[in-house]
Amino acid sequence: MRTELCDRFGIEHPVFGFTPSEHVAAAISRAGGLGVLGCVRFNDPAELDAVLTWMDEHTDGKPYGVDVVMPAKIPTEGTAIDLDALIPAGHRDFVERTLQELGVPPLDEDAHGAGVLGWLHSVARSHVDVALQHPIKLIANALGSPPRDVIEQAHEHGIPVAALAGKAEHAQRHVANGVDIVVAQGYEAGGHTGEIASMVLVPEIVDAVDVPVLAAGGIGSGRQLAAALALGASGGWLGSYWLTTAEYAESVPASATQQALLAAGSSDTVRTRVYTGKPARLLKTRWTEAWSQPGAPEPLPMPLQNLLVADAHQRITRSGDPSVVSMPVGQIVGRMNEIRPVADVMSDLLREFDETLTRLDKLR
Ligand SMILES: Cc1cc2nc3c(=O)[nH]c(=O)nc-3n(C[C@H](O)[C@H](O)[C@H](O)COP(=O)(O)O)c2cc1C
Numbered sequence: 001m002r003t004e005l006c007d008r009f010g011i012e013h014p015v016f017g018f019t020p021s022e023h024v025a026a027a028i029s030r031a032g033g034l035g036v037l038g039c040v041r042f043n044d045p046a047e048l049d050a051v052l053t054w055m056d057e058h059t060d061g062k063p064y065g066v067d068v069v070m071p072a073k074i075p076t077e078g079t080a081i082d083l084d085a086l087i088p089a090g091h092r093d094f095v096e097r098t099l100q101e102l103g104v105p106p107l108d109e110d111a112h113g114a115g116v117l118g119w120l121h122s123v124a125r126s127h128v129d130v131a132l133q134h135p136i137k138l139i140a141n142a143l144g145s146p147p148r149d150v151i152e153q154a155h156e157h158g159i160p161v162a163a164l165a166g167k168a169e170h171a172q173r174h175v176a177n178g179v180d181i182v183v184a185q186g187y188e189a190g191g192h193t194g195e196i197a198s199m200v201l202v203p204e205i206v207d208a209v210d211v212p213v214l215a216a217g218g219i220g221s222g223r224q225l226a227a228a229l230a231l232g233a234s235g236g237w238l239g240s241y242w243l244t245t246a247e248y249a250e251s252v253p254a255s256a257t258q259q260a261l262l263a264a265g266s267s268d269t270v271r272t273r274v275y276t277g278k279p280a281r282l283l284k285t286r287w288t289e290a291w292s293q294p295g296a297p298e299p300l301p302m303p304l305q306n307l308l309v310a311d312a313h314q315r316i317t318r319s320g321d322p323s324v325v326s327m328p329v330g331q332i333v334g335r336m337n338e339i340r341p342v343a344d345v346m347s348d349l350l351r352e353f354d355e356t357l358t359r360l361d362k363l364r
Pocket of ligand 1: 018039040067142143164188239273294327329330331
């Protein structure tokens with residue numbers, strides 16, 4: 001299976017793997033795909049620098065990329081506004097009351113963090129600056145086109161820029177802004193998603209733009225990868241499927257999250273604003289359900305919602321209770337039923353892709 005993107009990136013297979021774990025990203029690259037490390041969790045650029053140095057040492061010289069989260073517009077960014085002061089007391093009360101009802105213990109005094117700041121332009125820009133000091137091969141942006149000067153900065157280093165899109169018009173805007181590759185992210189995907197399913201979205205975007213398109217959302221088998229290519233994509237962009245790999249377990253040891261994912265079926269996800277303030281698909285748990293009960297407040301806009309729930313996420317993680325986890329995952333979770341090394345996942349994808357093509361060839 002070779003597409004134009006294999007030659008462009010020097011990869012064996014057009015399998016692009018988004019992951020927040022450097023262990024997974026490095027393993028995807030070593031297995032012949034392009035591992036793309038999510039940077040949003042790094043509040044401190046020095047920490048990202050250290051992790052990318054680790055990537056440089058553990059990718060056997062194979063290419064890898066990074067993903068930043070640069071929302072197109074954050075009205076409060078760059079102003080002296082105290083974001084915490086914008087969070088209504090009623091929302092804080094609801095979060096506290098809900099966690100108590102769910103049996104999630106409070107944090108120790110020293111465990112309170114700053115939350116995830118990677119949603120802020122200033123922090124995401126620092127991610128780009130740091131990443132460009134490493135031999136990265138791709139910068140992807142989660143929430144649309146990055147600002148033009150960031151695209152130019154990447155291009156000056158010879159690095160292509162990818163951007164996620166949930167609509168053909170968004171994809172066209174990205175390309176007009178200078179984006180090189182569009183990731184068509186369907187409704188069934190984990191994380192931020194629009195309302196159009198991949199089966200409809202991918203060909204719509206392929207027809208609307210003249211740059212390579214990666215299909216994202218619902219890929220977890222060689223048949224789905226073959227379908228993505230049949231729809232006109234130049235490769236697959238997978239996020240959820242790596243969450244039940246052995247390498248992800250290395251990043252998040254003794255994970256209640258993995259237990260919850262292994263047990264979940266394809267109908268156990270929900271598209272909700274409770275994670276970041278923008279619609280994102282998460283595992284449906286007692287935590288997400290609490291936000292849809294009568295009397296629950298509307299989630300706040302980005303970045304306030306994320307600040308509101310930052311401590312709650314830490315508390316939930318430390319509780320070790322699979323029934324309350326707060327985790328982005330797509331509908332493909334129904335096929336994520338065992339913990340396996342990335343290399344095995346990749347070889348299964350490729351084997352089934354080949355079998356699919358052979359089967360289809362016989363239909364002619
Ligand atoms: C746990 C998780 C976190 C994600 N975080 C980001 C992110 O920070 N940036 C981004 O561009 N996409 C993010 N995504 C979306 C993925 O990049 C990818 O587009 C999506 O997972 C593809 O659909 P799938 O989940 O069906 O494989 C995330 C997805 C998951 C599952």
